[in-house]
Amino acid sequence: MISRSKRLAVLLAGLFLAFSMVAMDQAEARRGGSFGSRGMRTFQSVPPTRTAPQPAAPVERSMTPNAGTNNTARQTQAFQRPGFLSGLGGSMMRGLLLGGLIGVLLGQGFGGLAGIFGLLLQALLMGGAIMLAVRLFRSQSVHNQGPAVAGVPRSMGNLGRGAAAQPDTGDVAAFPIPGIGSAFGGTTQANASDEITLSQPDLDTFQQRLTEVQEAFGREDHAALRRVVTPEMVSYLSEELADNAKKGVRNDVSDVSLLEADIAESWREDDRDYATAALRYESRDVTRDRVSGKIVAGQADRPTETTELWTFTRQNGGDWKLAAIQQP
Template sequence: MNFTKSTRRAVQAIAVVLALAVPTLSAVGPADARIGGGFSSGSRGSRSFSLPPSTSTAPGTAQPFNRSFSQPSSPSFRPGMGGGFFNRPGGLLGGLAAGFLGAGLFGLLFGGGLFSGIGGFSSILGLLLQLALIFFLARWAMNWWQRRGTAQPAYAGAAGPGSSPNMRNAMGFGLGSTSTPLQIGPADYEAFERLLSETQAAWSDEDIGRLRRLATPEMVSFFENDLQENRARNQINKVSGTKLLQGDLAEAWREGDTDYATVALRFSMIDRTLDRATGRLVGGSEQPQEAVEVWTFVRPRGGDWILSAIQQTN
């Protein structure tokens, strides 16, 4: 494929712009600004590296954790591996941009021009195809591995009298010698719905003290880091009008004196990212948006539920 010199320069200039712009655009999107930042974060006890069952609210699969303090027993998992190229929001585009930028710097260092490290437009296309193939193969392998450890769907019954109108009453059956069945009742569903709203409100107020009462120390550490990143960008995320639209229990189980419940939630909210100094809208929308996430709650036996994990859905 032959290009004139001016055409080649134009292609190189576009690639440079994409290399510099994509990481910035993919860092925080409008749908990723709410609490959790669009990541899958936290722990689910002994099931942290097993995907929760699908439900009618979240018929797809939950994403593996990007951020977790859990130490899986399988050597295939390493702490922090989920926060890399494939699982981080914008990972594929960010990786492509890094590839462009790295090739360009290589070319400059060795005196061949900005994109001599790639070697022409046809090589750029080849690089894109190779990276896409690697991405999809790795994603398929990771999903296959996760499905091996996925628990069987929990038994879900019809909504009983007194149940929360947005939640289905259900019983989850734990698997394995360390897990026992756990009954989830209307009061539990009301607690889950309340935590959905209260954590979003505490996040919007940047109230770390309140978040510590609503979530595990692990989750609070992730929230603190996300809030610090917002401050570094001179931005603040405001989530208001949070309303649960539908919820399903995926599974509930007991480990020793600790209870766990994983619930699929579909909810609406007004998610806005504002300039901290001027209050100008820089992301999100003034209109309600919907999201589907899988939340896990934990409590000591006889205690109050708190948030233990948030997982995004495919």
Template sequence: MSTPRRPRRTARLLAAFATLALVLAPAFADARPGGGISSGSRGSRSFSAPPATTTAPRQAQPMDRTLSQPSAPRPGVAGAAGPVSSGGFGRGLMGGIAGGLLGAGLFGMLSGSGFLGGLGSLAGMMGFLLQVALIGGAIFLVMRLLRRSAPRPAMAGGPSGSMPRSGMARMMEPGGGMRPAMGAGMGPSSVVEILPNDFEAFQRLLVEVNAAWSRRDAATLERIATHEMAEYFANDLRDLTARGWANQTRDVALEKGDLAEAWAEGRDEYATVAMRFSLIDVTTRIADGVVVEGDPAVRQTATELWTFVRRDGGEWRLSAIQQSS
């Protein structure tokens, strides 16, 4: 007796949707401000990794999203690395493999064959589930390889002779100011002295950015961040809303921080600060408030490099967020 085709087709559709969920879920594994990727601009040093610090001893990840353009190479100076494209499965050979796996698997599921086709009804159901696991696992591994294989720009310069004092609180002690790390020149620039009140501003902005993000307060984000960063935040918030999700980051506490480098370019002054902070990071469904990511009772820890910029000695604004490798 033949097996009804409708349940089998329904099972294939469910398996296909499950595969898509596995593929798309990592994109929002970090829904906090910045989305767990590197975004923004650091002036002429956007394609040069900040010097390592005690808070972030590893090289920072290159920019995934930036409006900056690589500087033209100068004689005797290594050229800056090109911008890193953020783009799904479209990164060279690995992207083709990932797209092929996804396309072949989904088409096979819907047509009744897939990678493990030709099985009976019960065995076929088990085959569908196994296909979901195989395809999802393969895509996950490919995406990890894509991130790891992204070109890492050469470091602008090694740490300075006197390592910065770690801990934002200690850096803000009277007389406890810190000498910036001395990076190699990337065009006309000069070292900028960062004072205790500047570090207080950086710590305050860490809290304010997260609070504005949680409120979806576009006006405040536009005021305390550059227009570029505010646009990235707005796009990320729209993507979350389109999924029916809302992200809340609260109780942000700076655990440790130190200066990577500070420099001037014309009227603009930049400061890149490594910060390790803890927070409550929870993503919920807008419709019913059900938690889809995170735990309201468990603090999470993140280490990021935030770059701030000010013009003519004005207020500092967030210019970039980079992930620590």
């Protein structure tokens, strides 16, 4: 049998280990996860590629509203809407019955019971009138909304272009990375009107953005971040930088080198283009104490390898900016 003092010691040791693990996790500078916006495809799965054959994690933080979730919630609420007897009508009926029962118990006898029946009749007549008015109001509302587009909820009637079929997950071509020997020949996706073809300068820009974003984040250069990422991504990255400052650490990223890349999909929505690329790269990524410069996480003597999905966007043929990051 383990003595009480030994059990207490084991419990305290376990708690100390748990809090130590939490502290180590909080020391990590990069929060990771999947965040940003991919237009109409924000909450759709990204086709697998040779670089990222595993399914990507869904977007966890985004300013793009999830129409599918909102519609499901509305349908659930409509299905669970209480009936007349469960709402005000039910409260009235229960109150009348309880009042009548109390009247009988207090000695009013069958005269009080007859009064109950009269009140019940009045309540039923009132309930019938209310239900008739509610049904009439609903029928007029449905008539004013007009017919819904086939296969598209009424709330998405003007967003039909976002319901494009999932692209084919066939072979996709890789970036022409120096030293890798792979050639870019365009993505093999479903023939949809909103699919676009990327050129070599676009791919060179994506590779350049990878280095620019990582190094700007490491320098905590907010002005540089605003030039190469969307305002939404600026807010997320600035939040992480603020958390690092609060913890007294900073993220030091250097020697970023792209090893392999694939285009998962590229498409157009109105006047805005999107392209999601799977990027496998290596970098020297460490966390340092802001005062002493001492490394508190990571290893500076050797680079680490990372694979992520980066979505870029541009408007009216402007500069490509980072719009989302997803973890495979």
